[in-house]
Amino acid sequence: MQAQPITVAYGDGIGPEIMQATLDIILAAGAQLDIDTIEIGEAVYLRGNTAGIDPSAWDSLRRTKVFLKAPITTPQGGGFKSLNVTTRKMLGLYANIRPCVSYSPYVHTKHPVMDVVIIRENEEDLYAGIEHQQTPEVVQCLKLISRPGCEKIVRYAFEYARQYGRKKVTCFTKDNIMKQTDGLFHRVFDEVGAEYPELEKEHWIVDIGAAKLADTPEIFDVIVMPNLYGDILSDVAAQIAGSVGLAGSANIGEEVAMFEAIHGSAPRRAGQNLANPSGLLLGAVMMLVHIGQGDVAEKVHNAWLKTLEDGVHTYDIFEAGVSTEKAGTREFAQA
Amino acid sequence: MQAQPITVAYGDGIGPEIMQATLDIILAAGAQLDIDTIEIGEAVYLRGNTAGIDPSAWDSLRRTKVFLKAPITTPQGGGFKSLNVTTRKMLGLYANIRPCVSYSPYVHTKHPVMDVVIIRENEEDLYAGIEHQQTPEVVQCLKLISRPGCEKIVRYAFEYARQYGRKKVTCFTKDNIMKQTDGLFHRVFDEVGAEYPELEKEHWIVDIGAAKLADTPEIFDVIVMPNLYGDILSDVAAQIAGSVGLAGSANIGEEVAMFEAIHGSAPRRAGQNLANPSGLLLGAVMMLVHIGQGDVAEKVHNAWLKTLEDGVHTYDIFEAGVSTEKAGTREFAQA
Numbered sequence: 001m002q003a004q005p006i007t008v009a010y011g012d013g014i015g016p017e018i019m020q021a022t023l024d025i026i027l028a029a030g031a032q033l034d035i036d037t038i039e040i041g042e043a044v045y046l047r048g049n050t051a052g053i054d055p056s057a058w059d060s061l062r063r064t065k066v067f068l069k070a071p072i073t074t075p076q077g078g079g080f081k082s083l084n085v086t087t088r089k090m091l092g093l094y095a096n097i098r099p100c101v102s103y104s105p106y107v108h109t110k111h112p113v114m115d116v117v118i119i120r121e122n123e124e125d126l127y128a129g130i131e132h133q134q135t136p137e138v139v140q141c142l143k144l145i146s147r148p149g150c151e152k153i154v155r156y157a158f159e160y161a162r163q164y165g166r167k168k169v170t171c172f173t174k175d176n177i178m179k180q181t182d183g184l185f186h187r188v189f190d191e192v193g194a195e196y197p198e199l200e201k202e203h204w205i206v207d208i209g210a211a212k213l214a215d216t217p218e219i220f221d222v223i224v225m226p227n228l229y230g231d232i233l234s235d236v237a238a239q240i241a242g243s244v245g246l247a248g249s250a251n252i253g254e255e256v257a258m259f260e261a262i263h264g265s266a267p268r269r270a271g272q273n274l275a276n277p278s279g280l281l282l283g284a285v286m287m288l289v290h291i292g293q294g295d296v297a298e299k300v301h302n303a304w305l306k307t308l309e310d311g312v313h314t315y316d317i318f319e320a321g322v323s324t325e326k327a328g329t330r331e332f333a334q335a
Numbered sequence: 336m337q338a339q340p341i342t343v344a345y346g347d348g349i350g351p352e353i354m355q356a357t358l359d360i361i362l363a364a365g366a367q368l369d370i371d372t373i374e375i376g377e378a379v380y381l382r383g384n385t386a387g388i389d390p391s392a393w394d395s396l397r398r399t400k401v402f403l404k405a406p407i408t409t410p411q412g413g414g415f416k417s418l419n420v421t422t423r424k425m426l427g428l429y430a431n432i433r434p435c436v437s438y439s440p441y442v443h444t445k446h447p448v449m450d451v452v453i454i455r456e457n458e459e460d461l462y463a464g465i466e467h468q469q470t471p472e473v474v475q476c477l478k479l480i481s482r483p484g485c486e487k488i489v490r491y492a493f494e495y496a497r498q499y500g501r502k503k504v505t506c507f508t509k510d511n512i513m514k515q516t517d518g519l520f521h522r523v524f525d526e527v528g529a530e531y532p533e534l535e536k537e538h539w540i541v542d543i544g545a546a547k548l549a550d551t552p553e554i555f556d557v558i559v560m561p562n563l564y565g566d567i568l569s570d571v572a573a574q575i576a577g578s579v580g581l582a583g584s585a586n587i588g589e590e591v592a593m594f595e596a597i598h599g600s601a602p603r604r605a606g607q608n609l610a611n612p613s614g615l616l617l618g619a620v621m622m623l624v625h626i627g628q629g630d631v632a633e634k635v636h637n638a639w640l641k642t643l644e645d646g647v648h649t650y651d652i653f654e655a656g657v658s659t660e661k662a663g664t665r666e667f668a669q670a
């Protein structure tokens with residue numbers, strides 16, 4: 001197997017610890033990787049680069065086309081941009097895939113039979129970053145939705161469902177109020193969906209859809225939605241499945257793909273050997289599938305499940321935390 | 336006691352049934368009301384009035400200043416406006432109050448100790464209704480936030496917490512992305528909050544805040560937030576507390592106040608004596624407190640709780656539904 005070039009960023013806070021653990025695990029499991037490390041986040045911001053990433057880093061990303069990214073810290077105030085948002089935009093990462101799965105009884109959850117994949121549009125909506133002061137007392141932010149943007153994400157969702165043998169694709173919008181913007185998203189969902197006769201299709205207004213998701217997630221399968229709803233509801237879904245700390249995510253573009261945990265850099269927990277690498281590890285598993293090393297992905301995923309089953313948990317899952325990620329790392333490496 | 340003039344609309348779908356039940360109950364409990372009935376909703380829309388309300392109805396509302404409103408149906412397509420949104424805007428109903436309370440063990444919930452009040456800004460944000468087509472392929476909606484708007488709703492939330500002996504007020508925004516719009520809301524929260532030293536204050540980014548609300552609602556007390564987040568998260572909170580069908584809501588303006596259920600008109604269930612009047616009834620209880628008939632409000636609320644405790648449930652709460660709202664109505668009337 002040819003080693004796959006990938007770009008890795010260790011990030012801030014707990015980032016370096018969980019990235020090291022993740023790389024140790026996947027390399028021990030046989031991943032063939034040619035790793036290029038870049039620096040992003042706090043250190044770069046504090047050098048005065050408001051984007052949190054140096055221009056040379058983009059070269060690495062455009063060359064390897066695969067990015068494994070640890071969480072970073074954005075300094076407060078002072079016009080710093082969100083590196084997540086910058087990266088998604090610069091690399092055209094239009095689809096954000098967030099599987100939210102219960103691992104009951106190994107991870108405590110009130111929703112033991114949950115297996116939802118949230119597919120979030122990742123470039124448009126209120127994230128377009130067009131915000132301005134209209135009068136001294138009035139500020140505005142533009143919510144922008146385009147037909148090509150809707151087509152790309154909706155088609156991605158249906159293709160994903162087909163590829164992974166899913167049964168149903170649900171769409172959430174608020175098109176009873178935003179008839180043009182969310183209305184376009186809903187209309188494109190209906191149009192594109194017509195090309196997938198084997199899949200069940202449904203649409204919910206986002207308020208009651210969110211309520212059902214939070215209460216009875218087992219009725220959902222794949223859900224596709226505009227950016228901001230996806231941001232909020234993927235956190236909801238991940239948390240009620242067990243913990244936002246357990247969810248990985250893929251950010252997919254035409255050329256480049258980025259893989260990460262959905263949680264943040266938790267600076268207060270850094271360096272204490274307390275952090276749970278699961279979110280990033282599951283992001284790395286998605287990466288291994290993406291680069292055609294699916295056998296390694298499966299090995300890592302099974303070893304991870306086995307570790308959960310054996311009751312090895314970091315403090316965030318069971319407060320009594322019998323172990324930390326270091327134990328996890330060693331066990332995984334043995335697998 | 337002087338009879339209080341109020342305006343009543345019976346609405347569409349299950350509206351007339353639940354309004355009749357609600358009025359029967361509160362009048363039997365001693366509410367002193369001078370009722371003016373107006374017509375809104377489907378019939379008005381279908382007469383060609385895209386707002387769903389006749390001009391004369393506004394006169395009634397401006398005179399009585401108190402509106403008890405059943406859910407209505409907005410016909411699909413054709414440029415009909417949401418009457419809810421029109422009413423909120425025309426009457427300046429800037430605060431939407433949605434208590435989300437568990438009635439465990441009488442109503443099934445996974446969150447038995449929940450008692451959250453969501454205070455939703457009700458006029459601004461993406462609900463300002465400014466939407467347009469920019470190019471054939473791009474549509475936009477304006478999110479609008481004003482300082483006076485933020486000040487009114489945030490102050491309302493703190494005053495509410497003080498008046499009802501609440502301990503903590505939480506604010507949800509996405510100001511790491513929308514630094515100007517949501518940033519203003521957050522800033523005003525901090526400013527106004529400083530005037531309430533006896534109350535605990537906290538702020539969450541809406542994604543992780545929503546996740547915590549869906550997973551551990553017992554850590555929240557009063558939560559104040561911009562319009563759209565409040566729309567989505569009040570449905571989430573009401574549903575996980577038991578059912579959106581059980582939540583009432585108050586829409587408060589400087590002059591007029593409107594009271595309603597948070598659920599819709601459920602046209603498919605109309606006329607079958609299946610509907611649960613609880614949402615509207617709890618809206619009516621809030622109305623009775625608002626018009627100074629708090630003793631009647633308490634009587635109705637206690638009778639309603641008693642009915643739940645006695646195991647009288649409509650089909651939406653327990654599928655086995657031992658009774659319908661008619662039984663409920665008669666029992667309440669006896670109380």
Ligand SMILES: CC(C)[C@H](C(=O)O)[C@@H](O)C(=O)O
Pocket residue numbers: 082084085231262511512542
């Ligand atoms: C950190 C923030 C910019 C980001 C987002 O809002 O997209 C995060 O919440 C996420 O969901 O990846």
Ligand SMILES: CC(C)[C@H](C(=O)O)[C@@H](O)C(=O)O
Pocket residue numbers: 176177207417419420566597
């Ligand atoms: C019907 C709709 C316009 C309304 C809203 O979005 O505000 C409803 O969902 C609500 O929460 O009262």
